[in-house]
Amino acid sequence: MRQNRVNVEPLPRVIIMTTPTASTQKLTPLLFLERSAAVYPHRAACIYNGAVTTYALFYERVCRQAAALRSVGVGPGDRVAFLLPNLPSMLEANFGPMGIGAVLVALNIRLSPREIAYILNHSGSKVLVFDSELADTVRQLRDDCPGVETYVQVRDTTPLATDIPGPEYEQWLASVDPLPELLGPATENDTLTINYTSGTTGMPKGVEYTPRGAYLNALGEAMEMGMNWRSIYLWTLPMFHANGWCFPWAVTAVGGAHVCLRRVEPAEVYRLIREESVTHLCAAPTVLTGLYAAPEAASADLSGLTIMTAGAPPAPQVIRTVEGMGAEIIHVYGLTETYGPCTVAAGQPDWDTMDSEDLARVKARQGVPFIVYGSGLRVVDEEMADVPRDAETMGEVVMQGDAVMKGYYDDADATAEAFRGGWFHSGDLAVRHPDGYIELQDRSKDIIISGGENISSQEVEKVIMEHPGVLEVCVVGVPDQRWGEVPKAFVVPRGGGQLTADEIIDFTRDRIAHFKAPKSVEFGDLPKTATGKIQKYILRDKEWQGQERRIQGSQV
Known part of the structure; x- marks a missing residue:
């Protein structure tokens, strides 16, 4: 633990939010910060590059950020954008705007200037706080974003861009007195944050979170991951992705320590796990494959580490490999529209007696709703009737309740379509097992329909991942004159090894129906999002370029 490195700062005035009545309270993640600052004032809240910020100081810095935003004209309901990697300033941004009732818009740092400009304009953001390494991106979008009134630079690894007017972040905070209290949003159903989708089928949509939804989902994350005040969480998941699956609030809720990480590099991840005694982290399956394929994995001991994985269904092979290194895998499922994860492959008593292969198989299912x-x-x-619990009949996954977004910002038509029938429509296809656990088969747009037969690309991917020479794989439907479309596999060999297309095809045909096996294989790197999710649409669009997708006998 890190207590011997922490200096004791004077405890700032902590205002515990008052309740509207004796029996109700406005639910907001600010309650987590206020409680931890009061209960754990000298506990490490944030660790970055060896520097430690206690919860007392973390609370004060959030109050300063809120005051600094107010000083440049930000008020309740105004949108403020942050273009930052996983730095302490980004962690503070998950509390500062809400402290004055403003709305956080966290931006994907890998987007193009055009995409960022669209989000800034669509959201109506008044302030942009950005990392100085991204100054060139900001230069290219400034003229297209007249509504952004203030630019603030965070200096970390790159000198300030002197040609972009505006304060440096630390000086900006120092220029104001911290607010004496954080009042938060007016109601627990106000818009707290806007998270923009990837925009793979058009321009990105702004997903609105509420204080109530964020509060409850954060509690669900902490409970399902088994976190407490001793927890030390490593930020391998981008905070700009669905507000880091609500973990800025979940870790803070239990008084745990945030270990910030600018870039996910395997050697640095393993070093921090070892030196900071990391207990928890989140990562997409492709990030996990990158970690266990790294040279450092050979000597790594992940005993005592709990990893939550989502973003794409993990192959059982990925779960077996990482758990073989000593970690415990918790597989969850969700979307940006559900505050990140909202279901979990919850463990059962009989799982303790399963061998590693069977255990990985049941853990690879998406599971049941979070306890909250x-x-x-x-x-x-299609008629909104529940499918049988036979592990075979596919249907669409729909959700309802506090786990679901408020709606799409300034897009009533898209909101109405997503909420038709009173449920949120995920677009994901799944089966339900007799025990009630769901298992994804595919996105509706990723199902391959070959000669009237439905083929789950994820089923084929799981089989190919069992090949010892395969590191990663993506399967999409490609044009076929006879069958309309057929599976094609894009494979990343493990360790740069040599594989042949026939080897992959034969391996698959030996394990599943022949019509499901890929008809062709291409080797090379896979396109990915900032969170490590494979971008199937890029591969699919390339294969279908100039051709009309012709489906024969769709059964969906």
């Missing part, structure tokens, strides 16, 4: 969400999860057909 009750029964708001269904798998339904």
